[in-house]
Amino acid sequence: xxxxxxxxxxxxxxxxxxxxxxxxxxxxxxxxxxxxxxxxxxxxxxxxxxxxxxxxxxxxxxxxxxxxxxxxxxxxxxxxxxxxxxxxxxxxxxxxxxxxxxxxxxxxxxxxxxxxxxxxxxxxxxxxxxxxxxxxxxxxxxxxxxxxxxxxxxxxxxxxxxxxxxxxxxxxxxxxxxxxxxxxxxxxxxxxxxxxxxxxxxxxxxxxxxxxxxxxxxxxxxxxxxxxxxxxxxxxxxxxxxxxxxxxxxxxxxxxxxxxxxxxxxxxxxxxxxxxxxxxxxxxxxxxxxxxxxxxxxxxxxxxxxxxxxxxxxxxxxxxxxxxxxxxxxxxxxxxxxxxxxxxxxxxxxxxxxxxxxxxxxxxxxxxxxxxxxxxxxxxxxxxxxxxxxxx
Numbered sequence: 001x002x003x004x005x006x007x008x009x010x011x012x013x014x015x016x017x018x019x020x021x022x023x024x025x026x027x028x029x030x031x032x033x034x035x036x037x038x039x040x041x042x043x044x045x046x047x048x049x050x051x052x053x054x055x056x057x058x059x060x061x062x063x064x065x066x067x068x069x070x071x072x073x074x075x076x077x078x079x080x081x082x083x084x085x086x087x088x089x090x091x092x093x094x095x096x097x098x099x100x101x102x103x104x105x106x107x108x109x110x111x112x113x114x115x116x117x118x119x120x121x122x123x124x125x126x127x128x129x130x131x132x133x134x135x136x137x138x139x140x141x142x143x144x145x146x147x148x149x150x151x152x153x154x155x156x157x158x159x160x161x162x163x164x165x166x167x168x169x170x171x172x173x174x175x176x177x178x179x180x181x182x183x184x185x186x187x188x189x190x191x192x193x194x195x196x197x198x199x200x201x202x203x204x205x206x207x208x209x210x211x212x213x214x215x216x217x218x219x220x221x222x223x224x225x226x227x228x229x230x231x232x233x234x235x236x237x238x239x240x241x242x243x244x245x246x247x248x249x250x251x252x253x254x255x256x257x258x259x260x261x262x263x264x265x266x267x268x269x270x271x272x273x274x275x276x277x278x279x280x281x282x283x284x285x286x287x288x289x290x291x292x293x294x295x296x297x298x299x300x301x302x303x304x305x306x307x308x309x310x311x312x313x314x315x316x317x318x319x320x321x322x323x324x325x326x327x328x329x330x331x332x333x334x335x336x337x338x339x340x341x342x343x344x345x346x347x348x349x350x351x352x353x354x355x356x357x358x359x360x361x362x363x364x365x366x367x368x369x370x371x372x373x374x375x376x377x378x379x380x381x382x383x384x385x386x387x388x389x390x391x392x
Contacts (some may be wrong), residue, residue, distance in 0.1 A: 008316060010034070011286075011314050013073070015039075016046050017262075019266075023035045024131065025271040028276045034309065039385065046263055046266050058085075073286040073287065108263070110380075113335075117242055117246045120246070129272065139252070153167060169212075184240050221358060224243070228361075285301060336390040342386065371391075
């Protein structure tokens, strides 16, 4: 490290998606950037791990207690991630652990699984910044829903799928296409929300249109994904329009999934930053912060025996922040990753798919569940295996 410059415009700790986007943007406008990460991999909370890599990560998270010092960075994730565990289902095959670990490098398991709208802000950023040239995507080829009879069904998304569907009658197809056309008009708010319904929830708005039951279910639970009374009619229509306007941009589905996992997105922005001169150093973290009399960052100490690195600005992934600065009350997300040898939904074409399923909460004490299933189609698992991500 002795040959590294000791002064930068910006030092960034953490290679999560937000930090990586900032690094690329700052490097591109000529700022000197030193970008580090405590881990030996890119992505932070957005990383994609091999199977053995994820197991090692769970052990490292729970190592020791973080320091409670204003000027010391939190270099332990025990406060950030809680109640982590993993288990093997050996009831069908006692050798399952050995077999799966032999395939470890063929799995890519996301810490923060997500799908992208084809016309969403992140996709637009990837295109406008030219970072898209580093990325590959697959369409989310199946949008699924659970119908009123408790059966899983594939939601038709394109015009051709709507008219081919045997689950919808001709009247239902006509009604659905009329609603789609209205949502895609510039003045869709005025057309679909009148004075009487402006304070409605989205569910109440759909019911007021007297749509057939099947159409109402699809619009509320699979297109807008706004089943709660707290979801306003305006929010539901905005989500519906986002969904519908994304259909057809790159294919019949509105959603994209990154090949090789979500962690690839952070690495793409880091590649762009490196092209414009950002310096990267993994397996390195900040031990001490030096604050000047104006309460502004002056320098950071990377290792005890190393000289301080001066900077005008310091950007920290929130997991690096001193523990004393953590809010007392924070929102939490529960995640579960399942590896299976069967898909949750067998399609008629017998092809491997990437699927999205939204499960609305049953009562106010429950939570909505978002399910993303990836397969070999996304290069995130070996042939014949599926990865199911549940987020609550």
